[in-house]
Amino acid sequence: xxxxxxxxxxxxPIAGDExxxxxxxxxxxxxxxxxxxxxxxxxxAREPHIPSGMSLLSILKxxxxxxxxxxxxxxxxxxxxxxxxxxxxxxxWIVMEHETADDLxxxxxxxxxxxxxxxxAHSLDDTIRSTARPEREGxxxxxxxxxxxxxxARHAGHMxxxxxxxxxxxxx
Amino acid sequence: MVDGFDGTENWTGDERAQLxxxxxMQRDMLLWKVExxxxxxxxxxxxxxxxxxxxxxxxxxxVERSWLQQDLLGPGEIRFGDPADEWHLEPGExxxxxxxxxxxxxxxxxxxxxxxxxxxxxxxxxxxxxxVTxxxxxxxxxxxxARHVGHAxxxxxxxxxxxxxxxxxx
Numbered sequence: 001x002x003x004x005x006x007x008x009x010x011x012x013p014i015a016g017d018e019x020x021x022x023x024x025x026x027x028x029x030x031x032x033x034x035x036x037x038x039x040x041x042x043x044x045a046r047e048p049h050i051p052s053g054m055s056l057l058s059i060l061k062x063x064x065x066x067x068x069x070x071x072x073x074x075x076x077x078x079x080x081x082x083x084x085x086x087x088x089x090x091x092x093w094i095v096m097e098h099e100t101a102d103d104l105x106x107x108x109x110x111x112x113x114x115x116x117x118x119x120x121a122h123s124l125d126d127t128i129r130s131t132a133r134p135e136r137e138g139x140x141x142x143x144x145x146x147x148x149x150x151x152x153a154r155h156a157g158h159m160x161x162x163x164x165x166x167x168x169x170x171x172x
Numbered sequence: 173m174v175d176g177f178d179g180t181e182n183w184t185g186d187e188r189a190q191l192x193x194x195x196x197m198q199r200d201m202l203l204w205k206v207e208x209x210x211x212x213x214x215x216x217x218x219x220x221x222x223x224x225x226x227x228x229x230x231x232x233x234x235v236e237r238s239w240l241q242q243d244l245l246g247p248g249e250i251r252f253g254d255p256a257d258e259w260h261l262e263p264g265e266x267x268x269x270x271x272x273x274x275x276x277x278x279x280x281x282x283x284x285x286x287x288x289x290x291x292x293x294x295x296x297x298x299x300x301x302x303x304v305t306x307x308x309x310x311x312x313x314x315x316x317x318a319r320h321v322g323h324a325x326x327x328x329x330x331x332x333x334x335x336x337x338x339x340x341x342x
Binding site for chain 1: 183184187190191194197198220221223301302303304307308311312314315316318319320321322323324325326327329330335
């Protein structure tokens with residue numbers, strides 16, 4: 001994904017097959033998350049500003065782990081422990097002192113590009129390879145992409161209110 | 173709760189079944205976020221945001237009617253007057269009225285959608301969305317409802333501290 005601003009954020013394609021529509025919605029939402037973290041001080045981006053304790057950057061760090069989890073650990077059954085360690089659902093919400101907004105945006109973009117490569121290299125009918133959760137047998141790539149759309153959209157909703165609390169900026 | 177929806181995950185169904193499941197899950201999460209609150213709590217704002225839980229329900233009712241009813245079928249088939257204020261209660265309107273109307277609207281949307289192919293082109297879309305299909309409209313409804321559920325998460329937490337993903341995995 002190229003650098004984006006509010007004028008170049010890609011809208012989901014009106015025409016196109018199911019896969020391109022799915023990825024179109026997902027890319028639109030991913031870029032929305034990135035936009036919501038921009039033009040702020042490091043401090044504002046990492047402070048929660050709301051009672052829940054989530055911050056713009058903690059959400060970005062979490063959703064990066066979620067992308068990696070669904071497309072690589074679950075769908076492809078890749079072992080990422082050497083590269084990233086086992087998934088830690090608490091640590092993935094904590095922004096470390098040395099992690100900057102630029103670092104976290106770059107990691108998110110890189111992870112999303114990898115996710116899109118995986119989706120484009122498979123049929124939406126292909127099923128999950130990980131057998132860690134036997135009840136998920138038969139889960140299709142279609143379901144995983146749709147889940148990423150709903151989860152990314154919900155976190156965009158969280159970011160809407162956090163950003164508004166920081167500097168009053170609102171908007172879709 | 174959304175009628176007939178029990179939250180059982182549907183990850184082996186066909187495309188339509190999966191889309192319907194995701195949309196129902198978003199709708200149900202919103203209905204769950206507005207349960208067990210007084211009318212005053214449902215109408216409470218949390219500055220600086222002007223949003224309220226009941227405003228989100230009323231807004232999404234209008235959005236369902238636009239996308240999955242009027243824009244899909246065309247104004248010759250179905251036409252609603254726009255609410256005077258889609259974000260706030262009007263005189264004589266109660267929170268229960270707004271929530272009931274949302275549930276009725278969901279039922280009607282589902283009846284209409286069930287009879288149409290996902291490739292159906294919307295009869296009367298917004299001018300910027302000419303050519304969009306029902307498939308596109310359903311994904312839009314999923315993402316828009318999910319984003320408002322994100323708003324509802326934080327508003328509900330400010331009201332009484334209640335948090336959680338959905339009624340089945342709280």
